[in-house]
Amino acid sequence: KNEVEQSPQNLTAQEGEFITINCSYSVGISALHWLQQHPGGGIVSLFMLSSGKKKHGRLIATINIQEKHSSLHITASHPRDSAVYICAIKSWDSNYQLIWGAGTKLIIKP
Amino acid sequence: DVKVTQSSRYLVKRTGEKVFLECVQDMDHENMFWYRQDPGLGLRLIYFSYDVKMKEKGDIPEGYSVSREKKERFSLILESASTNQTSMYLCASLPSGRWAGELFFGEGSRLTVL
Numbered sequence: 078k079n080e081v082e083q084s085p086q087n088l089t090a091q092e093g094e095f096i097t098i099n100c101s102y103s104v105g106i107s108a109l110h111w112l113q114q115h116p117g118g119g120i121v122s123l124f125m126l127s128s129g130k131k132k133h134g135r136l137i138a139t140i141n142i143q144e145k146h147s148s149l150h151i152t153a154s155h156p157r158d159s160a161v162y163i164c165a166i167k168s169w170d171s172n173y174q175l176i177w178g179a180g181t182k183l184i185i186k187p
Numbered sequence: 188d189v190k191v192t193q194s195s196r197y198l199v200k201r202t203g204e205k206v207f208l209e210c211v212q213d214m215d216h217e218n219m220f221w222y223r224q225d226p227g228l229g230l231r232l233i234y235f236s237y238d239v240k241m242k243e244k245g246d247i248p249e250g251y252s253v254s255r256e257k258k259e260r261f262s263l264i265l266e267s268a269s270t271n272q273t274s275m276y277l278c279a280s281l282p283s284g285r286w287a288g289e290l291f292f293g294e295g296s297r298l299t300v301l
Contacts, residue, residue, distance in 0.1 A: 119292055122291060163229075
């Protein structure tokens with residue numbers, strides 16, 4: 078079993094829909110990262126979370142440490158949000174190693 | 188304000204050639220990583236470095252070596268390139284500490300080995 082599980086693997090939605098991508102993990106963590114990669118593009122860090130909730134524009138990330146679960150939400154989705162969204166965790170007993178989820182491929186149709 | 192710079196966006200090399208991929212970061216981060224990304228396989232860690240001259244193998248180090256002579260620069264070396272090393276290579280940096288900050292990636296280097 079992977080230590081980081083993302084769901085869904087693929088998601089297609091219509092423009093304007095509210096999007097939720099989930100990330101579950103099985104080890105104690107010191108931080109969780111959400112990253113975005115557009116087709117053919119580099120990887121951009123969206124959020125780094127250790128507790129609670131963060132918001133940046135239409136993106137919201139939440140984490141529940143007790144349940145070992147994080148969600149990335151996109152409000153009023155737009156075709157330019159089409160990308161792969163990746164969750165990565167930094168486990169408590171590692172100072173630098175990251176464990177990666179497989180990614181969620183999101184397509185927003187106009 | 189570019190923070191992680193990879194030396195080449197696209198490279199085409201022949202089997203057996205030596206390949207250098209360079210990565211420079213300007214954020215004084217202790218930790219630097221080299222990943223390769225292949226369709227369906229996600230990101231796989233090749234090597235990482237947590238300090239100058241320090242390195243550790245990641246999940247797929249075979250066929251690769253690295254060099255970190257200065258804090259800001261982390262180089263990935265393919266001593267004798269092979270076709271199965273055709274891939275997208277991504278460099279990343281991260282500050283140290285359990286409550287580390289944001290992760291920064293370079294734009295990637297797409298290597299084709301013929």
